[in-house]
Amino acid sequence: MYEDLIITTPDEHIYSEHTYDTVDVRNESSSNSLKIPVKRKTKRRVIMLLVVIVIVALTTVFTALLIIKEKMSNTNDTTYDQQTTSPFPRGITKTQINDTDKSGVNCKTGWITSSGLRSCYLFSNDDDATDWNGAQSECLKLGGSLTDVETNMELNFLNYQVLIRFGHDYWIGGTDNGTEDRFRWEPSEQPFNVTYWGPGEPNNLGNIEHCVDYRQLKWNDAPCDIKVKYICEIKV
Numbered sequence: 001m002y003e004d005l006i007i008t009t010p011d012e013h014i015y016s017e018h019t020y021d022t023v024d025v026r027n028e029s030s031s032n033s034l035k036i037p038v039k040r041k042t043k044r045r046v047i048m049l050l051v052v053i054v055i056v057a058l059t060t061v062f063t064a065l066l067i068i069k070e071k072m073s074n075t076n077d078t079t080y081d082q083q084t085t086s087p088f089p090r091g092i093t094k095t096q097i098n099d100t101d102k103s104g105v106n107c108k109t110g111w112i113t114s115s116g117l118r119s120c121y122l123f124s125n126d127d128d129a130t131d132w133n134g135a136q137s138e139c140l141k142l143g144g145s146l147t148d149v150e151t152n153m154e155l156n157f158l159n160y161q162v163l164i165r166f167g168h169d170y171w172i173g174g175t176d177n178g179t180e181d182r183f184r185w186e187p188s189e190q191p192f193n194v195t196y197w198g199p200g201e202p203n204n205l206g207n208i209e210h211c212v213d214y215r216q217l218k219w220n221d222a223p224c225d226i227k228v229k230y231i232c233e234i235k236v
């Protein structure tokens with residue numbers, strides 16, 4: 001096909017002339033004809049080499065980035081695995097959880113709910129981190145209180161919301177302050193009928209852990225004066 005094209009093209013003559021010219025030059029002066037192609041070849045080789053180097057470098061960087069990314073996500077997975085084999089221990093998968101309001105409950109801007117729940121929830125920001133008492137009074141100011149966890153449905157919803165947020169570390173309304181190891185929700189003073197303690201928790205480490213921290217997708221009793229984010233709940 002290519003040869004046919006050359007033969008039939010009007011440029012054939014020019015192409016042939018050029019070819020012959022080159023051949024002539026090579027034949028005429030042996031010194032020039034040897035040097036010029038060698039120089040050109042060297043240039044080409046250098047350019048090819050540079051292209052190869054750039055390709056190899058880019059591939060290396062890309063692969064390195066992929067490896068780093070994978071390692072980081074593996075680290076996160078391991079962290080969760082240390083706590084629980086699945087962030088959804090009650091047999092609910094991520095896709096089954098509704099993180100948008102489809103429940104008919106109307107929440108104020110910034111508050112969220114999910115199908116089947118009768119409350120709105122607010123997840124505080126990183127710079128709102130405060131001690132347990134501070135968190136409770138912030139929630140009270142907003143017309144709610146630190147969230148309780150009364151049903152598995154509410155637990156699954158909160159667990160998913162904690163999972164998708166950076167830090168995974170929030171105060172909830174549980175405390176055993178003044179009644180060691182008898183945890184209750186404040187301000188309702190209702191005892192826990194759903195629990196989600198991490199392994200070995202609550203352990204009242206150092207005798208100073210009386211507030212429930214929803215941490216790494218499990219609950220932990222923590223010193224009430226540490227500063228973490230918080231989850232407020234308004235029942236509707």
Ligand SMILES: *[C@@H]1O[C@H](CO)[C@@H](O)[C@H](O)[C@H]1NC(C)=O
Pocket residue numbers: 096097098102115116
């Ligand atoms: C999510 O919402 C859809 C539609 O409102 C509902 O059919 C489904 O049961 C909900 N899933 C959960 C886990 O609540």
Ligand SMILES: *[C@@H]1O[C@H](CO)[C@@H](O)[C@H](O)[C@H]1NC(C)=O
Pocket residue numbers: 150151190191193194
């Ligand atoms: C859990 O306790 C709350 C009161 O704190 C109650 O309203 C709710 O019905 C209880 N849920 C279950 C599943 O027993």
Ligand SMILES: *[C@@H]1O[C@H](CO)[C@@H](O)[C@H](O)[C@H]1NC(C)=O
Pocket residue numbers: 132133175177178211224
């Ligand atoms: C724990 O109880 C003490 C005494 O009743 C009170 O002063 C303190 O504020 C309580 N702490 C929390 C975090 O509720």
